[in-house]
Amino acid sequence: MQLTRFTDFGLRVLMYLAVAPRDVPATIPEIADRFAISRNHLVKVVHFMAQQGWIVTTRGKGGGLRLARPAAEINLGAVVRLLEPAHALIDCADPPCALRFGCRLKGVLDSALDAFYATLDAVTLADLMQEPTGSAIVRLHGRSPQPA
Amino acid sequence: MQLTRFTDFGLRVLMYLAVAPRDVPATIPEIADRFAISRNHLVKVVHFMAQQGWIVTTRGKGGGLRLARPAAEINLGAVVRLLEPAHALIDCADPPCALRFGCRLKGVLDSALDAFYATLDAVTLADLMQEPTGSAIVRLHGRSPQPA
Numbered sequence: 001m002q003l004t005r006f007t008d009f010g011l012r013v014l015m016y017l018a019v020a021p022r023d024v025p026a027t028i029p030e031i032a033d034r035f036a037i038s039r040n041h042l043v044k045v046v047h048f049m050a051q052q053g054w055i056v057t058t059r060g061k062g063g064g065l066r067l068a069r070p071a072a073e074i075n076l077g078a079v080v081r082l083l084e085p086a087h088a089l090i091d092c093a094d095p096p097c098a099l100r101f102g103c104r105l106k107g108v109l110d111s112a113l114d115a116f117y118a119t120l121d122a123v124t125l126a127d128l129m130q131e132p133t134g135s136a137i138v139r140l141h142g143r144s145p146q147p148a
Numbered sequence: 149m150q151l152t153r154f155t156d157f158g159l160r161v162l163m164y165l166a167v168a169p170r171d172v173p174a175t176i177p178e179i180a181d182r183f184a185i186s187r188n189h190l191v192k193v194v195h196f197m198a199q200q201g202w203i204v205t206t207r208g209k210g211g212g213l214r215l216a217r218p219a220a221e222i223n224l225g226a227v228v229r230l231l232e233p234a235h236a237l238i239d240c241a242d243p244p245c246a247l248r249f250g251c252r253l254k255g256v257l258d259s260a261l262d263a264f265y266a267t268l269d270a271v272t273l274a275d276l277m278q279e280p281t282g283s284a285i286v287r288l289h290g291r292s293p294q295p296a
């Protein structure tokens with residue numbers, strides 16, 4: 001059981017943007033470089049997160065990315081729920097499971113997933129930025145670009 | 149976030165075998181037919197579950213599959229932990245994440261996963277067989293094979 005890369009990268013972007021604002025906003029190429037991840041993949045994640053109202057993107061010279069609201073107002077459970085594409089742990093419909101209309105397993109898995117999200121619901125992006133993570137991200141902002 | 153097909157099929161096999169013993173044990177072709185899933189895929193799942201000591205397989209005429217112990221002694225959390233290949237929700241190592249030595253996200257996700265498994269740890273295979281699931285599986289045993 002894993003979160004998708006989409007979610008993973010989305011969370012990294014939010015964490016990267018959660019440090020104090022800089023003179024020049026962070027950009028997609030910069031974040032892709034710092035985490036050594038695909039720029040194209042990141043474009044899609046950023047586009048989605050802008051649509052959700054979590055980040056604001058500005059174009060042109062001096063443009064870039066910033067959080068749309070304070071990190072303390074961005075809830076981790078809400079973010080992961082929206083970034084993740086699947087909302088059930090097993091697929092009872094493809095192929096149609098013979099038990100799908102009378103299955104206790106689905107209810108148990110749904111309860112376990114609720115417990116999972118309840119843990120994340122208690123955490124905000126600001127919580128994630130406590131030490132040592134906050135300092136690690138500040139250092140990451142200052143790091144020279146990686147050789148291509 | 150989804151469980152693998154491997155886990156999904158493994159759980160279905162255990163549930164199928166958890167009804168009262170029959171004169172002729174259930175077989176892989178029969179279970180593949182009833183759930184309309186791949187026989188080859190099921191062979192791998194059954195082999196793994198036999199290795200784990202959850203089911204016993206007997207070869208030859210009249211051979212087949214049965215649970216190795218009572219359903220009340222098969223814990224859902226333990227089963228899913230072993231069936232699932234990934235033990236972390238995100239992959240911090242490939243490519244190596246720049247934050248991997250100082251990241252609060254990983255700890256939060258691990259806690260959420262613990263909460264997930266704690267829910268499953270409270271459930272046995274016998275619990276899953278309560279109604280309406282028990283009757284649904286008994287009916288499934290009696291169903292004619294599906295046309296190939």
